[in-house]
Amino acid sequence: MQVLSPSTLAEALEMLAAAEHALTPVAGGTDLLVCWHQQPKDDLHVLDLSRLRELQPLRLTDDRLELGALTTYWQVIESREVSRAFPLLVQTARQVGAIQIQTRGTWAGNVANGSPAADGVLVLMAYDASVVLQSRDGMTEVPLDRYYTGYKQSVRRPGQLIAAIRIPQRERELEWFHKVGTRRAQAIAKVAVAVVRDSQGWRVVANSVAPVVCRCRDLEKALTAGRSFQSPEEVRHILRKDVSPIDDIRSTGRYRATVLSRLLYYWLAENGRGA
Numbered sequence: 001m002q003v004l005s006p007s008t009l010a011e012a013l014e015m016l017a018a019a020e021h022a023l024t025p026v027a028g029g030t031d032l033l034v035c036w037h038q039q040p041k042d043d044l045h046v047l048d049l050s051r052l053r054e055l056q057p058l059r060l061t062d063d064r065l066e067l068g069a070l071t072t073y074w075q076v077i078e079s080r081e082v083s084r085a086f087p088l089l090v091q092t093a094r095q096v097g098a099i100q101i102q103t104r105g106t107w108a109g110n111v112a113n114g115s116p117a118a119d120g121v122l123v124l125m126a127y128d129a130s131v132v133l134q135s136r137d138g139m140t141e142v143p144l145d146r147y148y149t150g151y152k153q154s155v156r157r158p159g160q161l162i163a164a165i166r167i168p169q170r171e172r173e174l175e176w177f178h179k180v181g182t183r184r185a186q187a188i189a190k191v192a193v194a195v196v197r198d199s200q201g202w203r204v205v206a207n208s209v210a211p212v213v214c215r216c217r218d219l220e221k222a223l224t225a226g227r228s229f230q231s232p233e234e235v236r237h238i239l240r241k242d243v244s245p246i247d248d249i250r251s252t253g254r255y256r257a258t259v260l261s262r263l264l265y266y267w268l269a270e271n272g273r274g275a
Contacts, residue, residue: 005048009134009163012052017136017159023047025161027055027070028104030097031113055163060085067165069108073120077102086167088177088194092123095185108162111144114152114212117189121213123177126194126205127167131156134163141166148212170198174271178263182250190251191259195267197223204264209243209256216242219264228273229265236261 004023006012016023025047026032032046049055055069060081067076073093076082083090096102096110096119110120111131121144129144133156144165147154156162174197181187191208202223204216219238229235236257245256 001044001046003046003048005051007051009052009054012047012049012161013134013136013159015047016161019045019158021045022158025049025112027106027109028072029109030101030105031109031115049161058082062169064169065167067107067167069162069164070106071108071165072104072106073102074099076107085169086127088123088126088175088196091177092119092179092194095119095179098186107165111147111165112154112156112162114148114154116151116210116212117192117208118213119179119189119192119207122192122205122207123194124165124167125213125215126175126177126196126203128170128196128198128200128203129165129167131162132164132166133157133160135160139163145215151211170200172196172198176267178267180259180263188250191245191256191263193260193263195264206243206260208251209245209260211244214242218242223268223273229268232258232262232265235265235268239264 004015006015023045027049049070052070057068058071058075058079059066065082065086073096076089077093093102096105107120107124110118125144130141131144131147133140133142136159142155149155174195177194179192180190189208191206194205196203202220204219205213206216207213216239218241222238239261243257243260245253247253
């Protein structure tokens with residue numbers, strides 16, 4: 001195993017550009033260590049980001065919240081300003097593992113890992129976040145809902161690093177997050193959903209129901225058109241093009257589709273969109 005430990009962002013980007021082998025960027029390491037016993041160590045080349053102070057800041061302005069790539073869940077939990085401005089982030093962070101994971105795990109790492117069950121990605125996408133990718137050649141910003149190209153695949157190129165996550169500040173009318181798991185915390189979601197309605201419209205996002213965390217765009221269109229729903233089955237019918245839940249060790253596709261449609265139906269009914 002090879003570990004590179006740059007002291008500046010510029011040095012890290014040079015290492016990425018010059019690497020003969022694919023480098024795995026590591027911040028908190030919580031996702032990497034889950035499968036550590038399965039990793040062939042001879043082929044593992046790690047880029048340690050822990051000393052890069054440029055990636056640490058959490059910045060909240062009138063326009064946006066920026067989470068540096070080393071921002072942990074716990075730093076968000078501790079911030080009263082973030083709690084007031086983006087309450088779903090704090091609600092989600094409190095359900096990501098135990099305190100040990102929350103103090104080590106990073107939001108950018110959750111994005112980079114690309115799990116279809118990622119709770120952090122779910123809420124970030126509902127808040128219309130974007131991913132800042134940086135390389136030796138420059139910087140680009142990609143909407144999070146366009147970042148993934150398939151299961152654990154993304155638009156990030158080998159020479160690029162996730163430098164930050166940006167979330168716009170907007171007036172929001174509604175926001176909601178709900179996770180279904182074997183217990184409230186320290187459990188991977190069987191299914192989870194986040195809904196935000198702001199000045200840019202509706203965003204309905206679900207996890208554990210597709211190869212990637214996904215927006216339910218047909219349902220968003222129906223809500224934008226003012227549609228109300230008479231039953232969970234109506235919601236499930238609309239969701240059929242957006243989600244493709246499967247059977248796995250944690251649950252079944254049928255259970256996931258049923259629970260997601262019922263969660264959405266009853267929440268929408270409480271907010272004036274049901275029978």
